[in-house]
Amino acid sequence: MRSSRHPPALMLLGTGSNVGKSLIVAGLCRLFADRGLKVRPFKPQNMSNNAAATAQGEIGRAQALQARAARIAPHVDMNPVLLKPEGERGSQVILQGRVAGHLSSGDFSRRGDFLPKVLESFERLCDGADLVLVEGAGSPAETNLRARDIANLGFARAAGVPAVIIGDIDRGGVIASLIGTHAVLDADDRAMIRGFAINRFRGDVALFEPALATITRATGWPSLGVVPWFADAARLPAEDGLDLVRGATARGGALKIAVPVLPGIANFDDLDPLKLEPAVELVFVRPGTPLPGDAALVILPGSKTTLRDLARLRAEGWDIDILAHRRRGGHVLGLCGGYQMLGRTVRDPLGLEGPAGAAPGLGLLEIDTELTADKTVREVMVEHPGSGTAGRAYEIHLGRSEGPDRARAPFRVGERPEGARSADGKVVGTYLHGVLASDPLRRAWLGSLAGGPLAIGEAYEPAVEAALDALAAHLERHLDIARLLELARSRS
Template sequence: MTRAIMIQGTGSNVGKSLLVAGLCRAARRRGLSVAPFKPQNMSNNAAATADGGEIGRAQALQARAAGRAPHTDMNPVLLKPESETGAQLVVQGRRRSTQEAARYQRDKGALLDVVLESFHRLAAGADLVLIEGAGSPAETNLRRGDIANMGFARAAGVPVVLVGDIDRGGVIAQIVGTQAMLDADDRAMIAGFAINRFRGDLALFDAGRDDIAARTGWPCLGVVPWFHDAWRLPAEDMMDIASRGADQDGACKVAVPQLPRMANFDDLDPLSAEPSVAVEIVPPGRPLPGDADLVLIPGSKSTRGDLSFFRAQGWDIDLKAHLRRGGHVLGLCGGYQMLGRSIADPDGLEGPPGTDPGLGLLEVETVMRGDKTVSPRVATALPDGAPVTGYEIHLGRTEGPDRARGWLSVEGRIEGAASPDGRVRGSYLHGLFASDGFRTAYLRGLGHRSDAAYEAGVEATLDALADHLETYLDVDALLGLAAPLRG
């Protein structure tokens, strides 16, 4: 009989995704067939699934922890922000429309049937479903039509564990205040609470833990210290991006301009894991560093808008100076499109219709089209033949003379473009640096070496995360709270 339990938080970014990933690995090690699920996610960092759809990157990591292939049913509603008030709506892996926030808030309840359909289909092949909420259940302005937190929990009959983040401060008020804001039926869904991201002597919070339990009547399932190796796992939220210095002198320096609508920036994770690579995220208002070996322009959910932002920072001037000094440039997906001569969006798929000049560093042009490419890919690097695995998620087609110097072979077709001297390159393939052989060869071309086994490192970190939770959470008690699904 399939059982399920939901992890909700007192707010966004309290560590729900990481906790669910660790619990997936812990449950798998108990011999359970476990599947992750998130009814609604908001992220521009997506993963491609084998069935040709896309889900949040966090659910792909959780699937890996569970020993499963990512599937669109794991995240049936994905919102990909395109502006301050609008987002692309992806339903069961497929792009449905672009919606303004007010309209989505009004209409989201109609998606509950789709969410429940995916949930029950996923649950049919698992012993246990671990569900991640979104934001906070205490946001009363969002409660009507809710599909992400208590609206889903009540519809599916799934008990909830509430998680607070002590690193932010005020965790007692976070949890007690959440209880105060919930109505009686929502409160009845909560079976316990846990505290995340503690720093220091755990005994110092014993009184606080007991006070929460006394005020709420909920049992405490554990106080979890900060997991310091979390940076080794693929990040989903832009706020999780951080510059990382190298462990060695003479390191390869990779500069990454921080764009407002950065997408699929997990491309940076394998580079950050390298002891001999320093990844510097360059915030707005600061120039691109003059000593960088490589400037990497990441993907974007709004390519023309981010290109305009890039120019407004003066980074286009910095980039040309970087090339004059002999540096290298790599554009991935939206970054690749920016490097060309022009970007045309005649139908307004990513913003107002129109055409903008690109950075002019590659002899290619891009036209946005309505058919979206979403697929895992197997490739080889040219000319050395190093194996590469990755994925494509993009609108648009890019053509031009520099495509003749494509530097990847993706399932029999040439992919990417390069300048005549090879120092400017672009590609639609995300995730290519996770392939150790390719990353080693690429860094060698920059005059540096590779010292990491990235995929093995992710597996080891997931195991360490599960060990961490086993130490500080009562995992058996938490999994024991999971309820059988309604027939």
């Protein structure tokens, strides 16, 4: 399936997951957009519980950031297949923005069935574009998955898109990972890769020149650049849970906020704005570690598997820690799945997030939740009457929560009250994601927790924009941008 016009397109592959593909695509989107090109990001298949709402449905959060970098609105065609892991049982399938069923862990070879929809989205995205930047997933060296691949070279060959491959030197073994990838690919797949780049380099690049020559001799791929470590990546939303603690504050702060890290944690970029506040010490609490007793606030973030995470929270003893925190007068904030956990009961009668069942919640809010098949995905304008502030937010959730504490909803969306609040005001829950990105709302709320004004940090949205601009400049200095554009224009 090809369009009558083939705009330039280039695919960025990686030698593995978390090598920096998402951020490099975002930086290139900003770079080429600032050159006046109509740039579109595209990821055929993503696996992440960090999702974003668009006007048409949900996509991976990384593609929403890339769309922002390209100075355009996000669209479901930018990420036609989103797999949202649900523990060991498999993943929920989001196809072109909407729930389309589940894939069990033994059924992942069926992903190839989605290729027609992937190509359909790609063709629509190409229409009117000057350049499409495609991000791969994982590694093309996973030859056991190649026959039904839609995420890497399977897509590249179906769409006739040339590729470059990125290796992450920070994790070690980058020479072997690039040469090894070349070795396991068949000849036709190798031919789609036109060069390589090294990411996250520290030190004197001149010392790595012999290694670049070694890689080129072994693979025939030219080097397209060595990208030094980019510290401001911590200011941009992370896609992978492995990056969750990246940029978390290690400094002491007037306000300590504790976040228990559960297996199904989702939309954890909700917490990113807190990292920029100098008065906040953000502590991610790993399994096996108690919640700090001196925290002013505990945040239960979103979850893709609420009942499973609620059981894990109890297994870790964090429920006891949270109840003790409340007895000391501490505050608790629940976001989406975390909001559901704060109530009296959580029911999943249809088994939408795992085996059908129900469990008592933490009982900190007088609400009850039942998961239903209808999924809410929308962007909204939100008001916080308590501080007289407003901002943008989004919702991505299953189910409804009802009960007496809804009468004290902390937010309003239009005429609709949203969320719930305890009688003493110290426990708050909401389905809204992104509310902490509103600087006035976040600061008014943090000040209320601290009992007075706090030191003001950076404004969140301008900080993201500045980081994207800096990332584009960083890539322009260290990658062969002219050669990348030339490769994109060679699309067959």
